[in-house]
Amino acid sequence: MPSVLGLLEAREKKVREEVARLREEAERVQAALGEAERALQRLADARVTVAEVLAEPPCAVVEPVGNAVAGAVVPRRAEGMTASVLPADYQRIMSVLESAAGREGMRCQQLAAALGLQAVPAKVEGLRSKAKRLVERGWALQTRPGVFTPLGTPAG
Numbered sequence: 001m002p003s004v005l006g007l008l009e010a011r012e013k014k015v016r017e018e019v020a021r022l023r024e025e026a027e028r029v030q031a032a033l034g035e036a037e038r039a040l041q042r043l044a045d046a047r048v049t050v051a052e053v054l055a056e057p058p059c060a061v062v063e064p065v066g067n068a069v070a071g072a073v074v075p076r077r078a079e080g081m082t083a084s085v086l087p088a089d090y091q092r093i094m095s096v097l098e099s100a101a102g103r104e105g106m107r108c109q110q111l112a113a114a115l116g117l118q119a120v121p122a123k124v125e126g127l128r129s130k131a132k133r134l135v136e137r138g139w140a141l142q143t144r145p146g147v148f149t150p151l152g153t154p155a156g
Contacts, residue, residue, distance in 0.1 A: 077138035077151070086139070094128055097140055097150040105147040 008044045074090055075081070083094040096102050096114045108128045109119045131148045134140040141149050 067121060074133050074137045074139070083139070090134060092137075093127070093134065094139060094150065097148060103149060105143050105149045107146050108148075111148070 064077065074087065075085055083091050083098075086094065092115055093111065096111060097106065099114075101110075101114065106114070108124045108131060110121045110125050111127050111131065117126070119125070128146075131140060132142070135142050135148070140151055143149050
């Protein structure tokens with residue numbers, strides 16, 4: 001017949017092994033729980049961010065033109081839009097056109113001078129292209145061939 005101490009030692013060994021196995025399992029579950037909690041937090045943060053964005057008043061959405069080339073995108077003017085949505089070069093052109101001198105209409109050579117650019121053909125033609133793009137997108141008017149004014153200025 002086995003001794004009581006021997007039986008207790010065998011039982012103790014078995015329980016120690018079970019404790020070790022349960023600790024390993026607990027560590028694995030704890031790691032999985034931590035990962036699941038981080039994923040949950042990321043989803044909650046994303047939901048809050050989306051809710052904040054959707055709660056903001058809508059702003060002008062710039063949609064690329066079908067045949068646009070790489071570079072600055074000039075959005076079509078919509079009600080309530082200001083020149084601040086335009087790329088910087090176009091904002092500068094609009095500010096000159098909206099000045100007292102520009103309201104009377106400006107040729108591209110005058111526009112180049114007002115912007116502090118040399119009135120060389122390359123610069124003038126670049127400005128002409130940008131001014132025509134502003135006309136196409138509803139930001140400016142071409143009152144006569146080669147003469148540009150801001151939108152809303154009567155043609156003269």
